[in-house]
Amino acid sequence: MTLLPETPAILEVRRAVRGWLARHAPAGTVVVALSGGADSLALTAATVAEAASVRALIVDHRLQDGSDAVAAQAAARAHTLGCAGADVLAVDVTGPGGLEAAARAARYTALDAGRGGHPVLLGHTLDDQAETVLLGLGRGSGGRSIRGMADYDAPWGRPLLDVRRTVTRQVCRDLGLDPHEDPHNSNPSFTRVRLRTEVLPLLDDVLGGGVAAALGRTARQLREDGDVLDALAGRAYATARDGDRPAELVVDRLHEIPVAVRRRVLRQWLLDCGAKALTDKQLRSVDDLVGRWRGQGGVALGGGRPDARLVASRRRGRLSTGFVND
Structure with missing residues (x-):
């Protein structure tokens, strides 16, 4: 177990990871998807401190000049943080659905191929969950679309769904880490970026704050209800x-x-x-x-x-x- 400073932010992230591991992977190796950004760096540091063995996978989408250097730096940080291994996976981003969808598909395909049968932890936070719920509301396709992301949808694990993005950034400051800032994360041509920078702050202002947490609770409740309905549907399907x-x-x-x-x-x-x-x-x-x-x-x-x-x-x-x- 790696020794880390016991700051409030680090302890919060470690508790989240510890709880996830106890529920879903009490022993053995886990893999962390490391981008070099604040969320995945904080997740990696906490997972190394809590898990028996950790490997890092770094996906190089090759969409920007110098992306290989960013990936190499992330791999070096993984070793510094105590990962047992760190592999860079270069991908080609092609396919339907626009750049966001194609990059996501390429990333998940590479992570699945490289995980060696182990769970892959992703750095999605409460803020990401809130954005996902709002995107689902915009589609208007029922409760399934606003259930958000599950904390474990094998092989994908998301220990930080109750942790705010401000906390992961504070973890990086506490550890003296300078996270990589992906320019795509501030590009207003992407819908998620506008939700993050315009819609959620406006909702917080109008509704008096706490919107991300409220959306996260809504997603969790809908997922719990949906799991029951899905189980009933499975039995009815077999009968029909x-x-x-x-x-x-x-x-x-x-x-x-x-x-x-x-x-x-x-x-x-x-x-x-x-x-x-x-x-x-x-x-x-x-x-x-x-x-x-x-x-x-x-x-x-x-x-x-x-x-x-x-x-x-x-x-x-x-x-x-x-x-x-x-």
């Missing part, structure tokens, strides 16, 4: 499937299920059938095939082929999916 044709659902077995559970059943079934990027409108239209059946036609879904649409339909008391040529 046709034993002879498991890719189909028997409508009569869905009628008496509460709608909040039934839509979860339908959502999981559609995803299992290959649907992509389900919208609230599509899900409600499929639910109408059960709860408001008037002989209507099928519902087109994302996930089709270049020459055909994926469609969910009702026929002879069963729900099924299939491809319909354009």
